[in-house]
Amino acid sequence: MSDALAKIPATIAPPRPAASDRLKFYGIWIGAALALLVLPKLFSSGGSLTTFSLIGISIIFSLSYNILLGQTGMLSFGHAVYYGLGGFLAIHAINIIARNKFAIPLPLVPLVGGAAGLVFAMLLGWVSTRRSGTAFAMISLGVAELVASSALILRTFFGGEAGVSANRTKVLRLFDWSFGPQIQIYYLVAAWTLIAVIAMYALTRTPLGRMCNAVRDNPERVQFVGYDPHIIRYIAFCFSGLFAGIAGALAAINFEIANSAYLGAVQSGTVLFATYIGGVGFFIGPIVGAIFVTLLSLGLSDLTQVWQLYFGLIFIAVVMFAPGGITGLLMMHRPLLKGGTLSRVLPSYLVAFVPTLAMITGLMLAIETTVHFTVNPGEDSHIKAFGIPFDAANPAIWAVAAVLLIGGFIIARKTWARVAGSWDDALTAAREKGVAA
C-alpha cells in the first residue's frame, strides 16, 4: 500500500526540476551577481553609478510593493510610509552610531531601516489588512496622509522641511571602505538588491507565498480551506514593509539625507507606477518597471519640463492597452517564439509602428506648443523639446501637429486591427504546432 502510494505522485505530481533546470536557475542568480559586479567596469562615470544605485533601490521598493499588489491583491496608496520611515530611522542610526562610535559598519544600517519598516507595518497594518479592495486602499491613503503630515509637525524626529542629514563616512570603517565614493555605495546597494530580490523570490515559493496568491484570487474560498485571509494579508503586509524599509534606508544612505518627500504621496505614486508599468503578474515585472521608470524619469526630466505629464500618459496607456505591463507584453510573445511563428507578426508591427510614431510625435508637438503658450507665454517661441528646436508660434507647426495627430490616429487604428489579425493567425499556427499558450 505504502509502495503504491509512493509511486503515484512520481507520475502525477509536477516533475521535480532536472539537474539542468537547477543549474539554469542558479545560473541566473550567479549571472545577475556577476553582472552587478562588472557593471561599474563598463559604465564607470559617477552619473551612471548614481543611476544604478537609484535603480537598485527602486527595484527593492517596487518588488516590496508587488508583494501587496501583484501577489496578495492589495492596492496600497501609501507604501512610501514604510520606505520613508526606514530612511529616517537609518539616518538617525548613522548619526547615533557615529556619535557613540558603535562598532556597527554602514552595510548593516539597512537592517535598521528594514526593522523600522517591519515594526511600523506591524503596528499600522493590523486594521487595514482586515479588508482588501477599496477599504484597504482608503485606509492606506489615510495612514499615508497622517504620517506625511506628522513628518512636518514632529520636527525633532523628522527635521521639518529640511529633513535630517547624516555623514555616512563617520561610521565604523570596514576593510578600509569609507563609503564616501559612489562606487562603494553602488556595491553596497547592489549587494542589498541581490539579497532582497532573492529573499522576495524565495518568499513566493513558500506556503505563505502560495496562500497570498490564493487570497488574491479568492479570499472567500481561502477561509474554507482553513486559512484566515486577514492573517495572510497581514503577514504579507509586514514583509512588504520590511523590504520597503530596506529600500528607504539605502536611499537615505545614498543621499545622506531623509526628508518628508520620502514618505509622501508622490513617492507612493511612483512605486505604484513603476510596479504596474513593469507588470504585476510576474515576479520580474517590478524589476523591469523599476529600471524603466528610473531611467525614464532621469532621462525625460532633461528633455522636457512637463515630463510628469508624459509619465501620466504612459501610465494611462499601459493601464488601457497593456494591463499586464511591459513584462506582460513580452510574455505574450512566448508561445509565438516557441512555435516559431513570431516572424508572422513582426511585419505588421513595423507597419503599425509608423503611423503610431506619427501620432505620438503629433501629440508631443501639440503638448509642447500648448505648454509654451500656457506656462511661458511671454518667452521666445523658438523652443526646444526632446532636443529638437522648433517655433511654437508658427501656424505651420500647429498644422503639422494636427495632421500627424489626427492622421496618425486614423491610420494607426487600422494598422493595429491588422496586427490583431496577424496575431491571431500566428497564435493559431503556434497552437497547431502543439505549443500551449
Next chain:
Amino acid sequence: MSTAIELRGVEKTFGITSVIRNVNLTVAQGERHALIGPNGAGKSTLFNLISGYMKPSVGSILLRDQVISGLPPFQINRRGLSRSFQVTNVFAKMSVWENLRCAVLWATGHRYAFWKNVDNLPEVRDRTAQILQDINLVSRRDVPAGLLTYAEQRALEIGITIAGGADVILLDEPTAGMSHAETERAVALIRRLTEGRTLLIVEHDMSVVFGLADRISVLVYGQIIASGAPEEIRGNPKVKEAYLGEEVA
C-alpha cells in the same frame, strides 16, 4: 452511532424576513444525508450557517458535540468540516495543482510558514497528487482553474473541498448544470471520495438523491418538514404535497 452535525432550534432572519425557522437536524457520523427542497427553501442558507459563512440569529450548531455556531469559517474548517459551493468558487488564476495544494497546506500543518519551500514538502506533494488523481484531472494539472470546462471546475470544487481531509463534507448542488453522463461520473466520484466520511448534500436531481443518500431531510420555507430514510420520504404525504408532487408519485 455518534452525531456529526447537530442543529438545535436554528433560525436565521434577514431584517424581518425569516429564512430559516426553528430547524432541528441531526446527521450521524458516517451518514450520507441529503437536504432537498424547492428553490428558495433556504438550503444554501442552511449550508452557510453550518459552515460559518453566516451566523444563526437563534439556536446553536454543534460539530461532534462541540458548539461551532459563531466561529469564523476557517476555524470550523480546522475542526474538520469542509464545504463546496453551488457556484464554482476556485482560485481562477492558479493551476489545478496549486488549487489543490492550497487546500492541503493547512491540514498538513504548514500554516503560514514562510521558511519552507512549498515544492519540497513530500506529504503535501503526495496528498495533492492523490486528490488530483481521485478527481481525474491529472491531464489538466497545469491548466489555470479558470480555463477548465464547467464539469472539470465542479470536480475541482469537490477536490478542494475534500483535500484537507475533513471528515464532515458539505456539498452544495455538486451536479447542478451537468449533463446526464457528467452527473453519473460526479456521483460515482462523490460516492468514492466520501467513503467513511459524513456527507451532507444539497441536490435537486432526485435520482442522485435517492441513489446516494442514507437519509433525507426536506426543507420547505425554512422548516424541516420531514426527515428519514429515502423510502419514508418517498411515502410521506406531507413531502408529496409540499415538494415532490407528481415528480416522484
